[in-house]
Amino acid sequence: MKQVVLASYAKGNPKPSDFRIEDVPVPEAGAGEILLQTLYIAVDPLIRFSLDEKLLSGASRMELGATMVGPTVSKVVASNHPDYAPGDFVEGRTFWAEYAVVAPDRSDYRGPPRKLDPALAPVSTALGALGGPGQTAYEGVVNVGRLKAGETIVVSAAAGAVGSMAGQIAKALGARAVGIAGGEAKCRALLDLGFDAVADYKAPDFADQLKAALPEGADVYFENVGGDVTMAVLPLLKRGARMPMCGFIAYYGMGMEGPGPDHLPGFYRHIMSKGLEIKGFAGIFAGPKALEDIAGWMKEGKVRFPESVVEGIEAVPQAFSSVFSGHDHVGKLLVRVAPET
């Protein structure tokens, strides 16, 4: 089988050449273990945290030569565990590899692989609307952001997997949703998804577009980005606005310090003068009510989850790198490693 290993630690944005494709034997399931065939790999930007030679904080560092780890949907092909049978579909944190052996009883913090019902929804949605991105969007909008009907939310990286869900969940709750994305195609796609207004951060008149989209300001800022985009959003937040933060893609390639000037004084000034509330969250499962709500909204047609699919495990390094360099995909970027049947 083929697998993707880390060839060199990332400097700034990850590059395809930071990874290497290797041919290795398919592993065998030992006692208590299951053998999974990988169907879909989600190229999750949070993986970037593990790719620094000198870790910046929190994440555990990947070793050079190690097989990359990340969220996948797989099919069970062999099982030595009573809870799993060949043919079962599962979602979990496995490897960037065509096959993986997992011991459900000694899995990592994400818990044992979660079994999926392919009759309920396409199994790939376990990496999207009903998986990490949907759960994250729900947590940020509902639990952290406490968005209410009639309020306005502005979402950065709105064309991404989490952002596009966040805007649609806001609409389903009866709020007004404004999306920030790069390029006309993505902005059009957001309007198609039901966003009330958009602002194109690659356009020269971005700041004016954003002001026009937020004539009365915003109650919630769903933060995925940081940097220039956030500097444009902050003056438009209302007094007492909430800022759920689930990422900062503009800073992923930096350490603790970026090139000057120092924007922290201005950030503090906004926090104080507006009584802003900021809370970081990630990798949080919002709970069963989130799954129920999202599944319900999808059935009512209120929430759609765009997927962009590229083919083959060899495509993973390029797909992962493209997340940081500003690609043209809308929604979740998935790599299909094998067909479902």
Place this chain on the structure above:
Amino acid sequence: MKQVVLASYAKGNPKPSDFRIEDVPVPEAGAGEILLQTLYIAVDPLIRFSLDEKLLSGASRMELGATMVGPTVSKVVASNHPDYAPGDFVEGRTFWAEYAVVAPDRSDYRGPPRKLDPALAPVSTALGALGGPGQTAYEGVVNVGRLKAGETIVVSAAAGAVGSMAGQIAKALGARAVGIAGGEAKCRALLDLGFDAVADYKAPDFADQLKAALPEGADVYFENVGGDVTMAVLPLLKRGARMPMCGFIAYYGMGMEGPGPDHLPGFYRHIMSKGLEIKGFAGIFAGPKALEDIAGWMKEGKVRFPESVVEGIEAVPQAFSSVFSGHDHVGKLLVRVAPET
């Protein structure tokens, strides 16, 4: 009478020469108005926000030549209002002047002057433990910080009026309190007030002192400062820590940007990797329960409120400026303008 007017807008830290003392006639109380003799003026750092020629955000700008406005304790000397009688003591937002005329029915957002009971506590405490600083400290520790018994709080600018109250309120709640202040004298004063440990930000081994004071990290960071102090605190916060922010004295003289490098990427990284919760608040009255609790703790001897008093209205410009340049006072800095009797 004498009054203090704004002579020039502040550049960086306010200087005594930004103000001018003027001799003017004592004003007269018209219909519905009261004439107050100023007893105490509190030199409140938040006033700095109104002193920028080009306003940075939020505050309303002082006009050049206008009489400075701020929190005072006064005695009623003449009254054309049924709720106030000569001899009453009041706390409110009046002027840096020996006398002031106020119309209680058309007062600003802080409401009409609040009558004080001189038998309950010295009237100067209305500017301290039972006034803005006490209310602000309570709001930050109890309502925003949600500090619980057994947890640890670290307080910056801990020798200031708000900070010294915050640490003592934390102790009264059964928590562990660590204070950050500049200089050995202030640090000793904090230990005298009951803080469990201190770190001197002017000492060359400040970072080591802070680590030693927080061997298991902190659950709450009561933020008054920003800058280098905060950069040293952030790595010591626990997962899920709360950061009530009521000021950022390190940045008051700056606009939206300070000299590089940019510390915002690192700030974001801490927020995300630890799931920090940050909330700005100021000028908030925590409510009657706060007054009741603080008064109770003072009676039990659990909370003391150190005051440093300088004499005479001419001392106000120097006293106000000293707040920003790092003075040697502990607790609330008050100017006594006239004796109580």
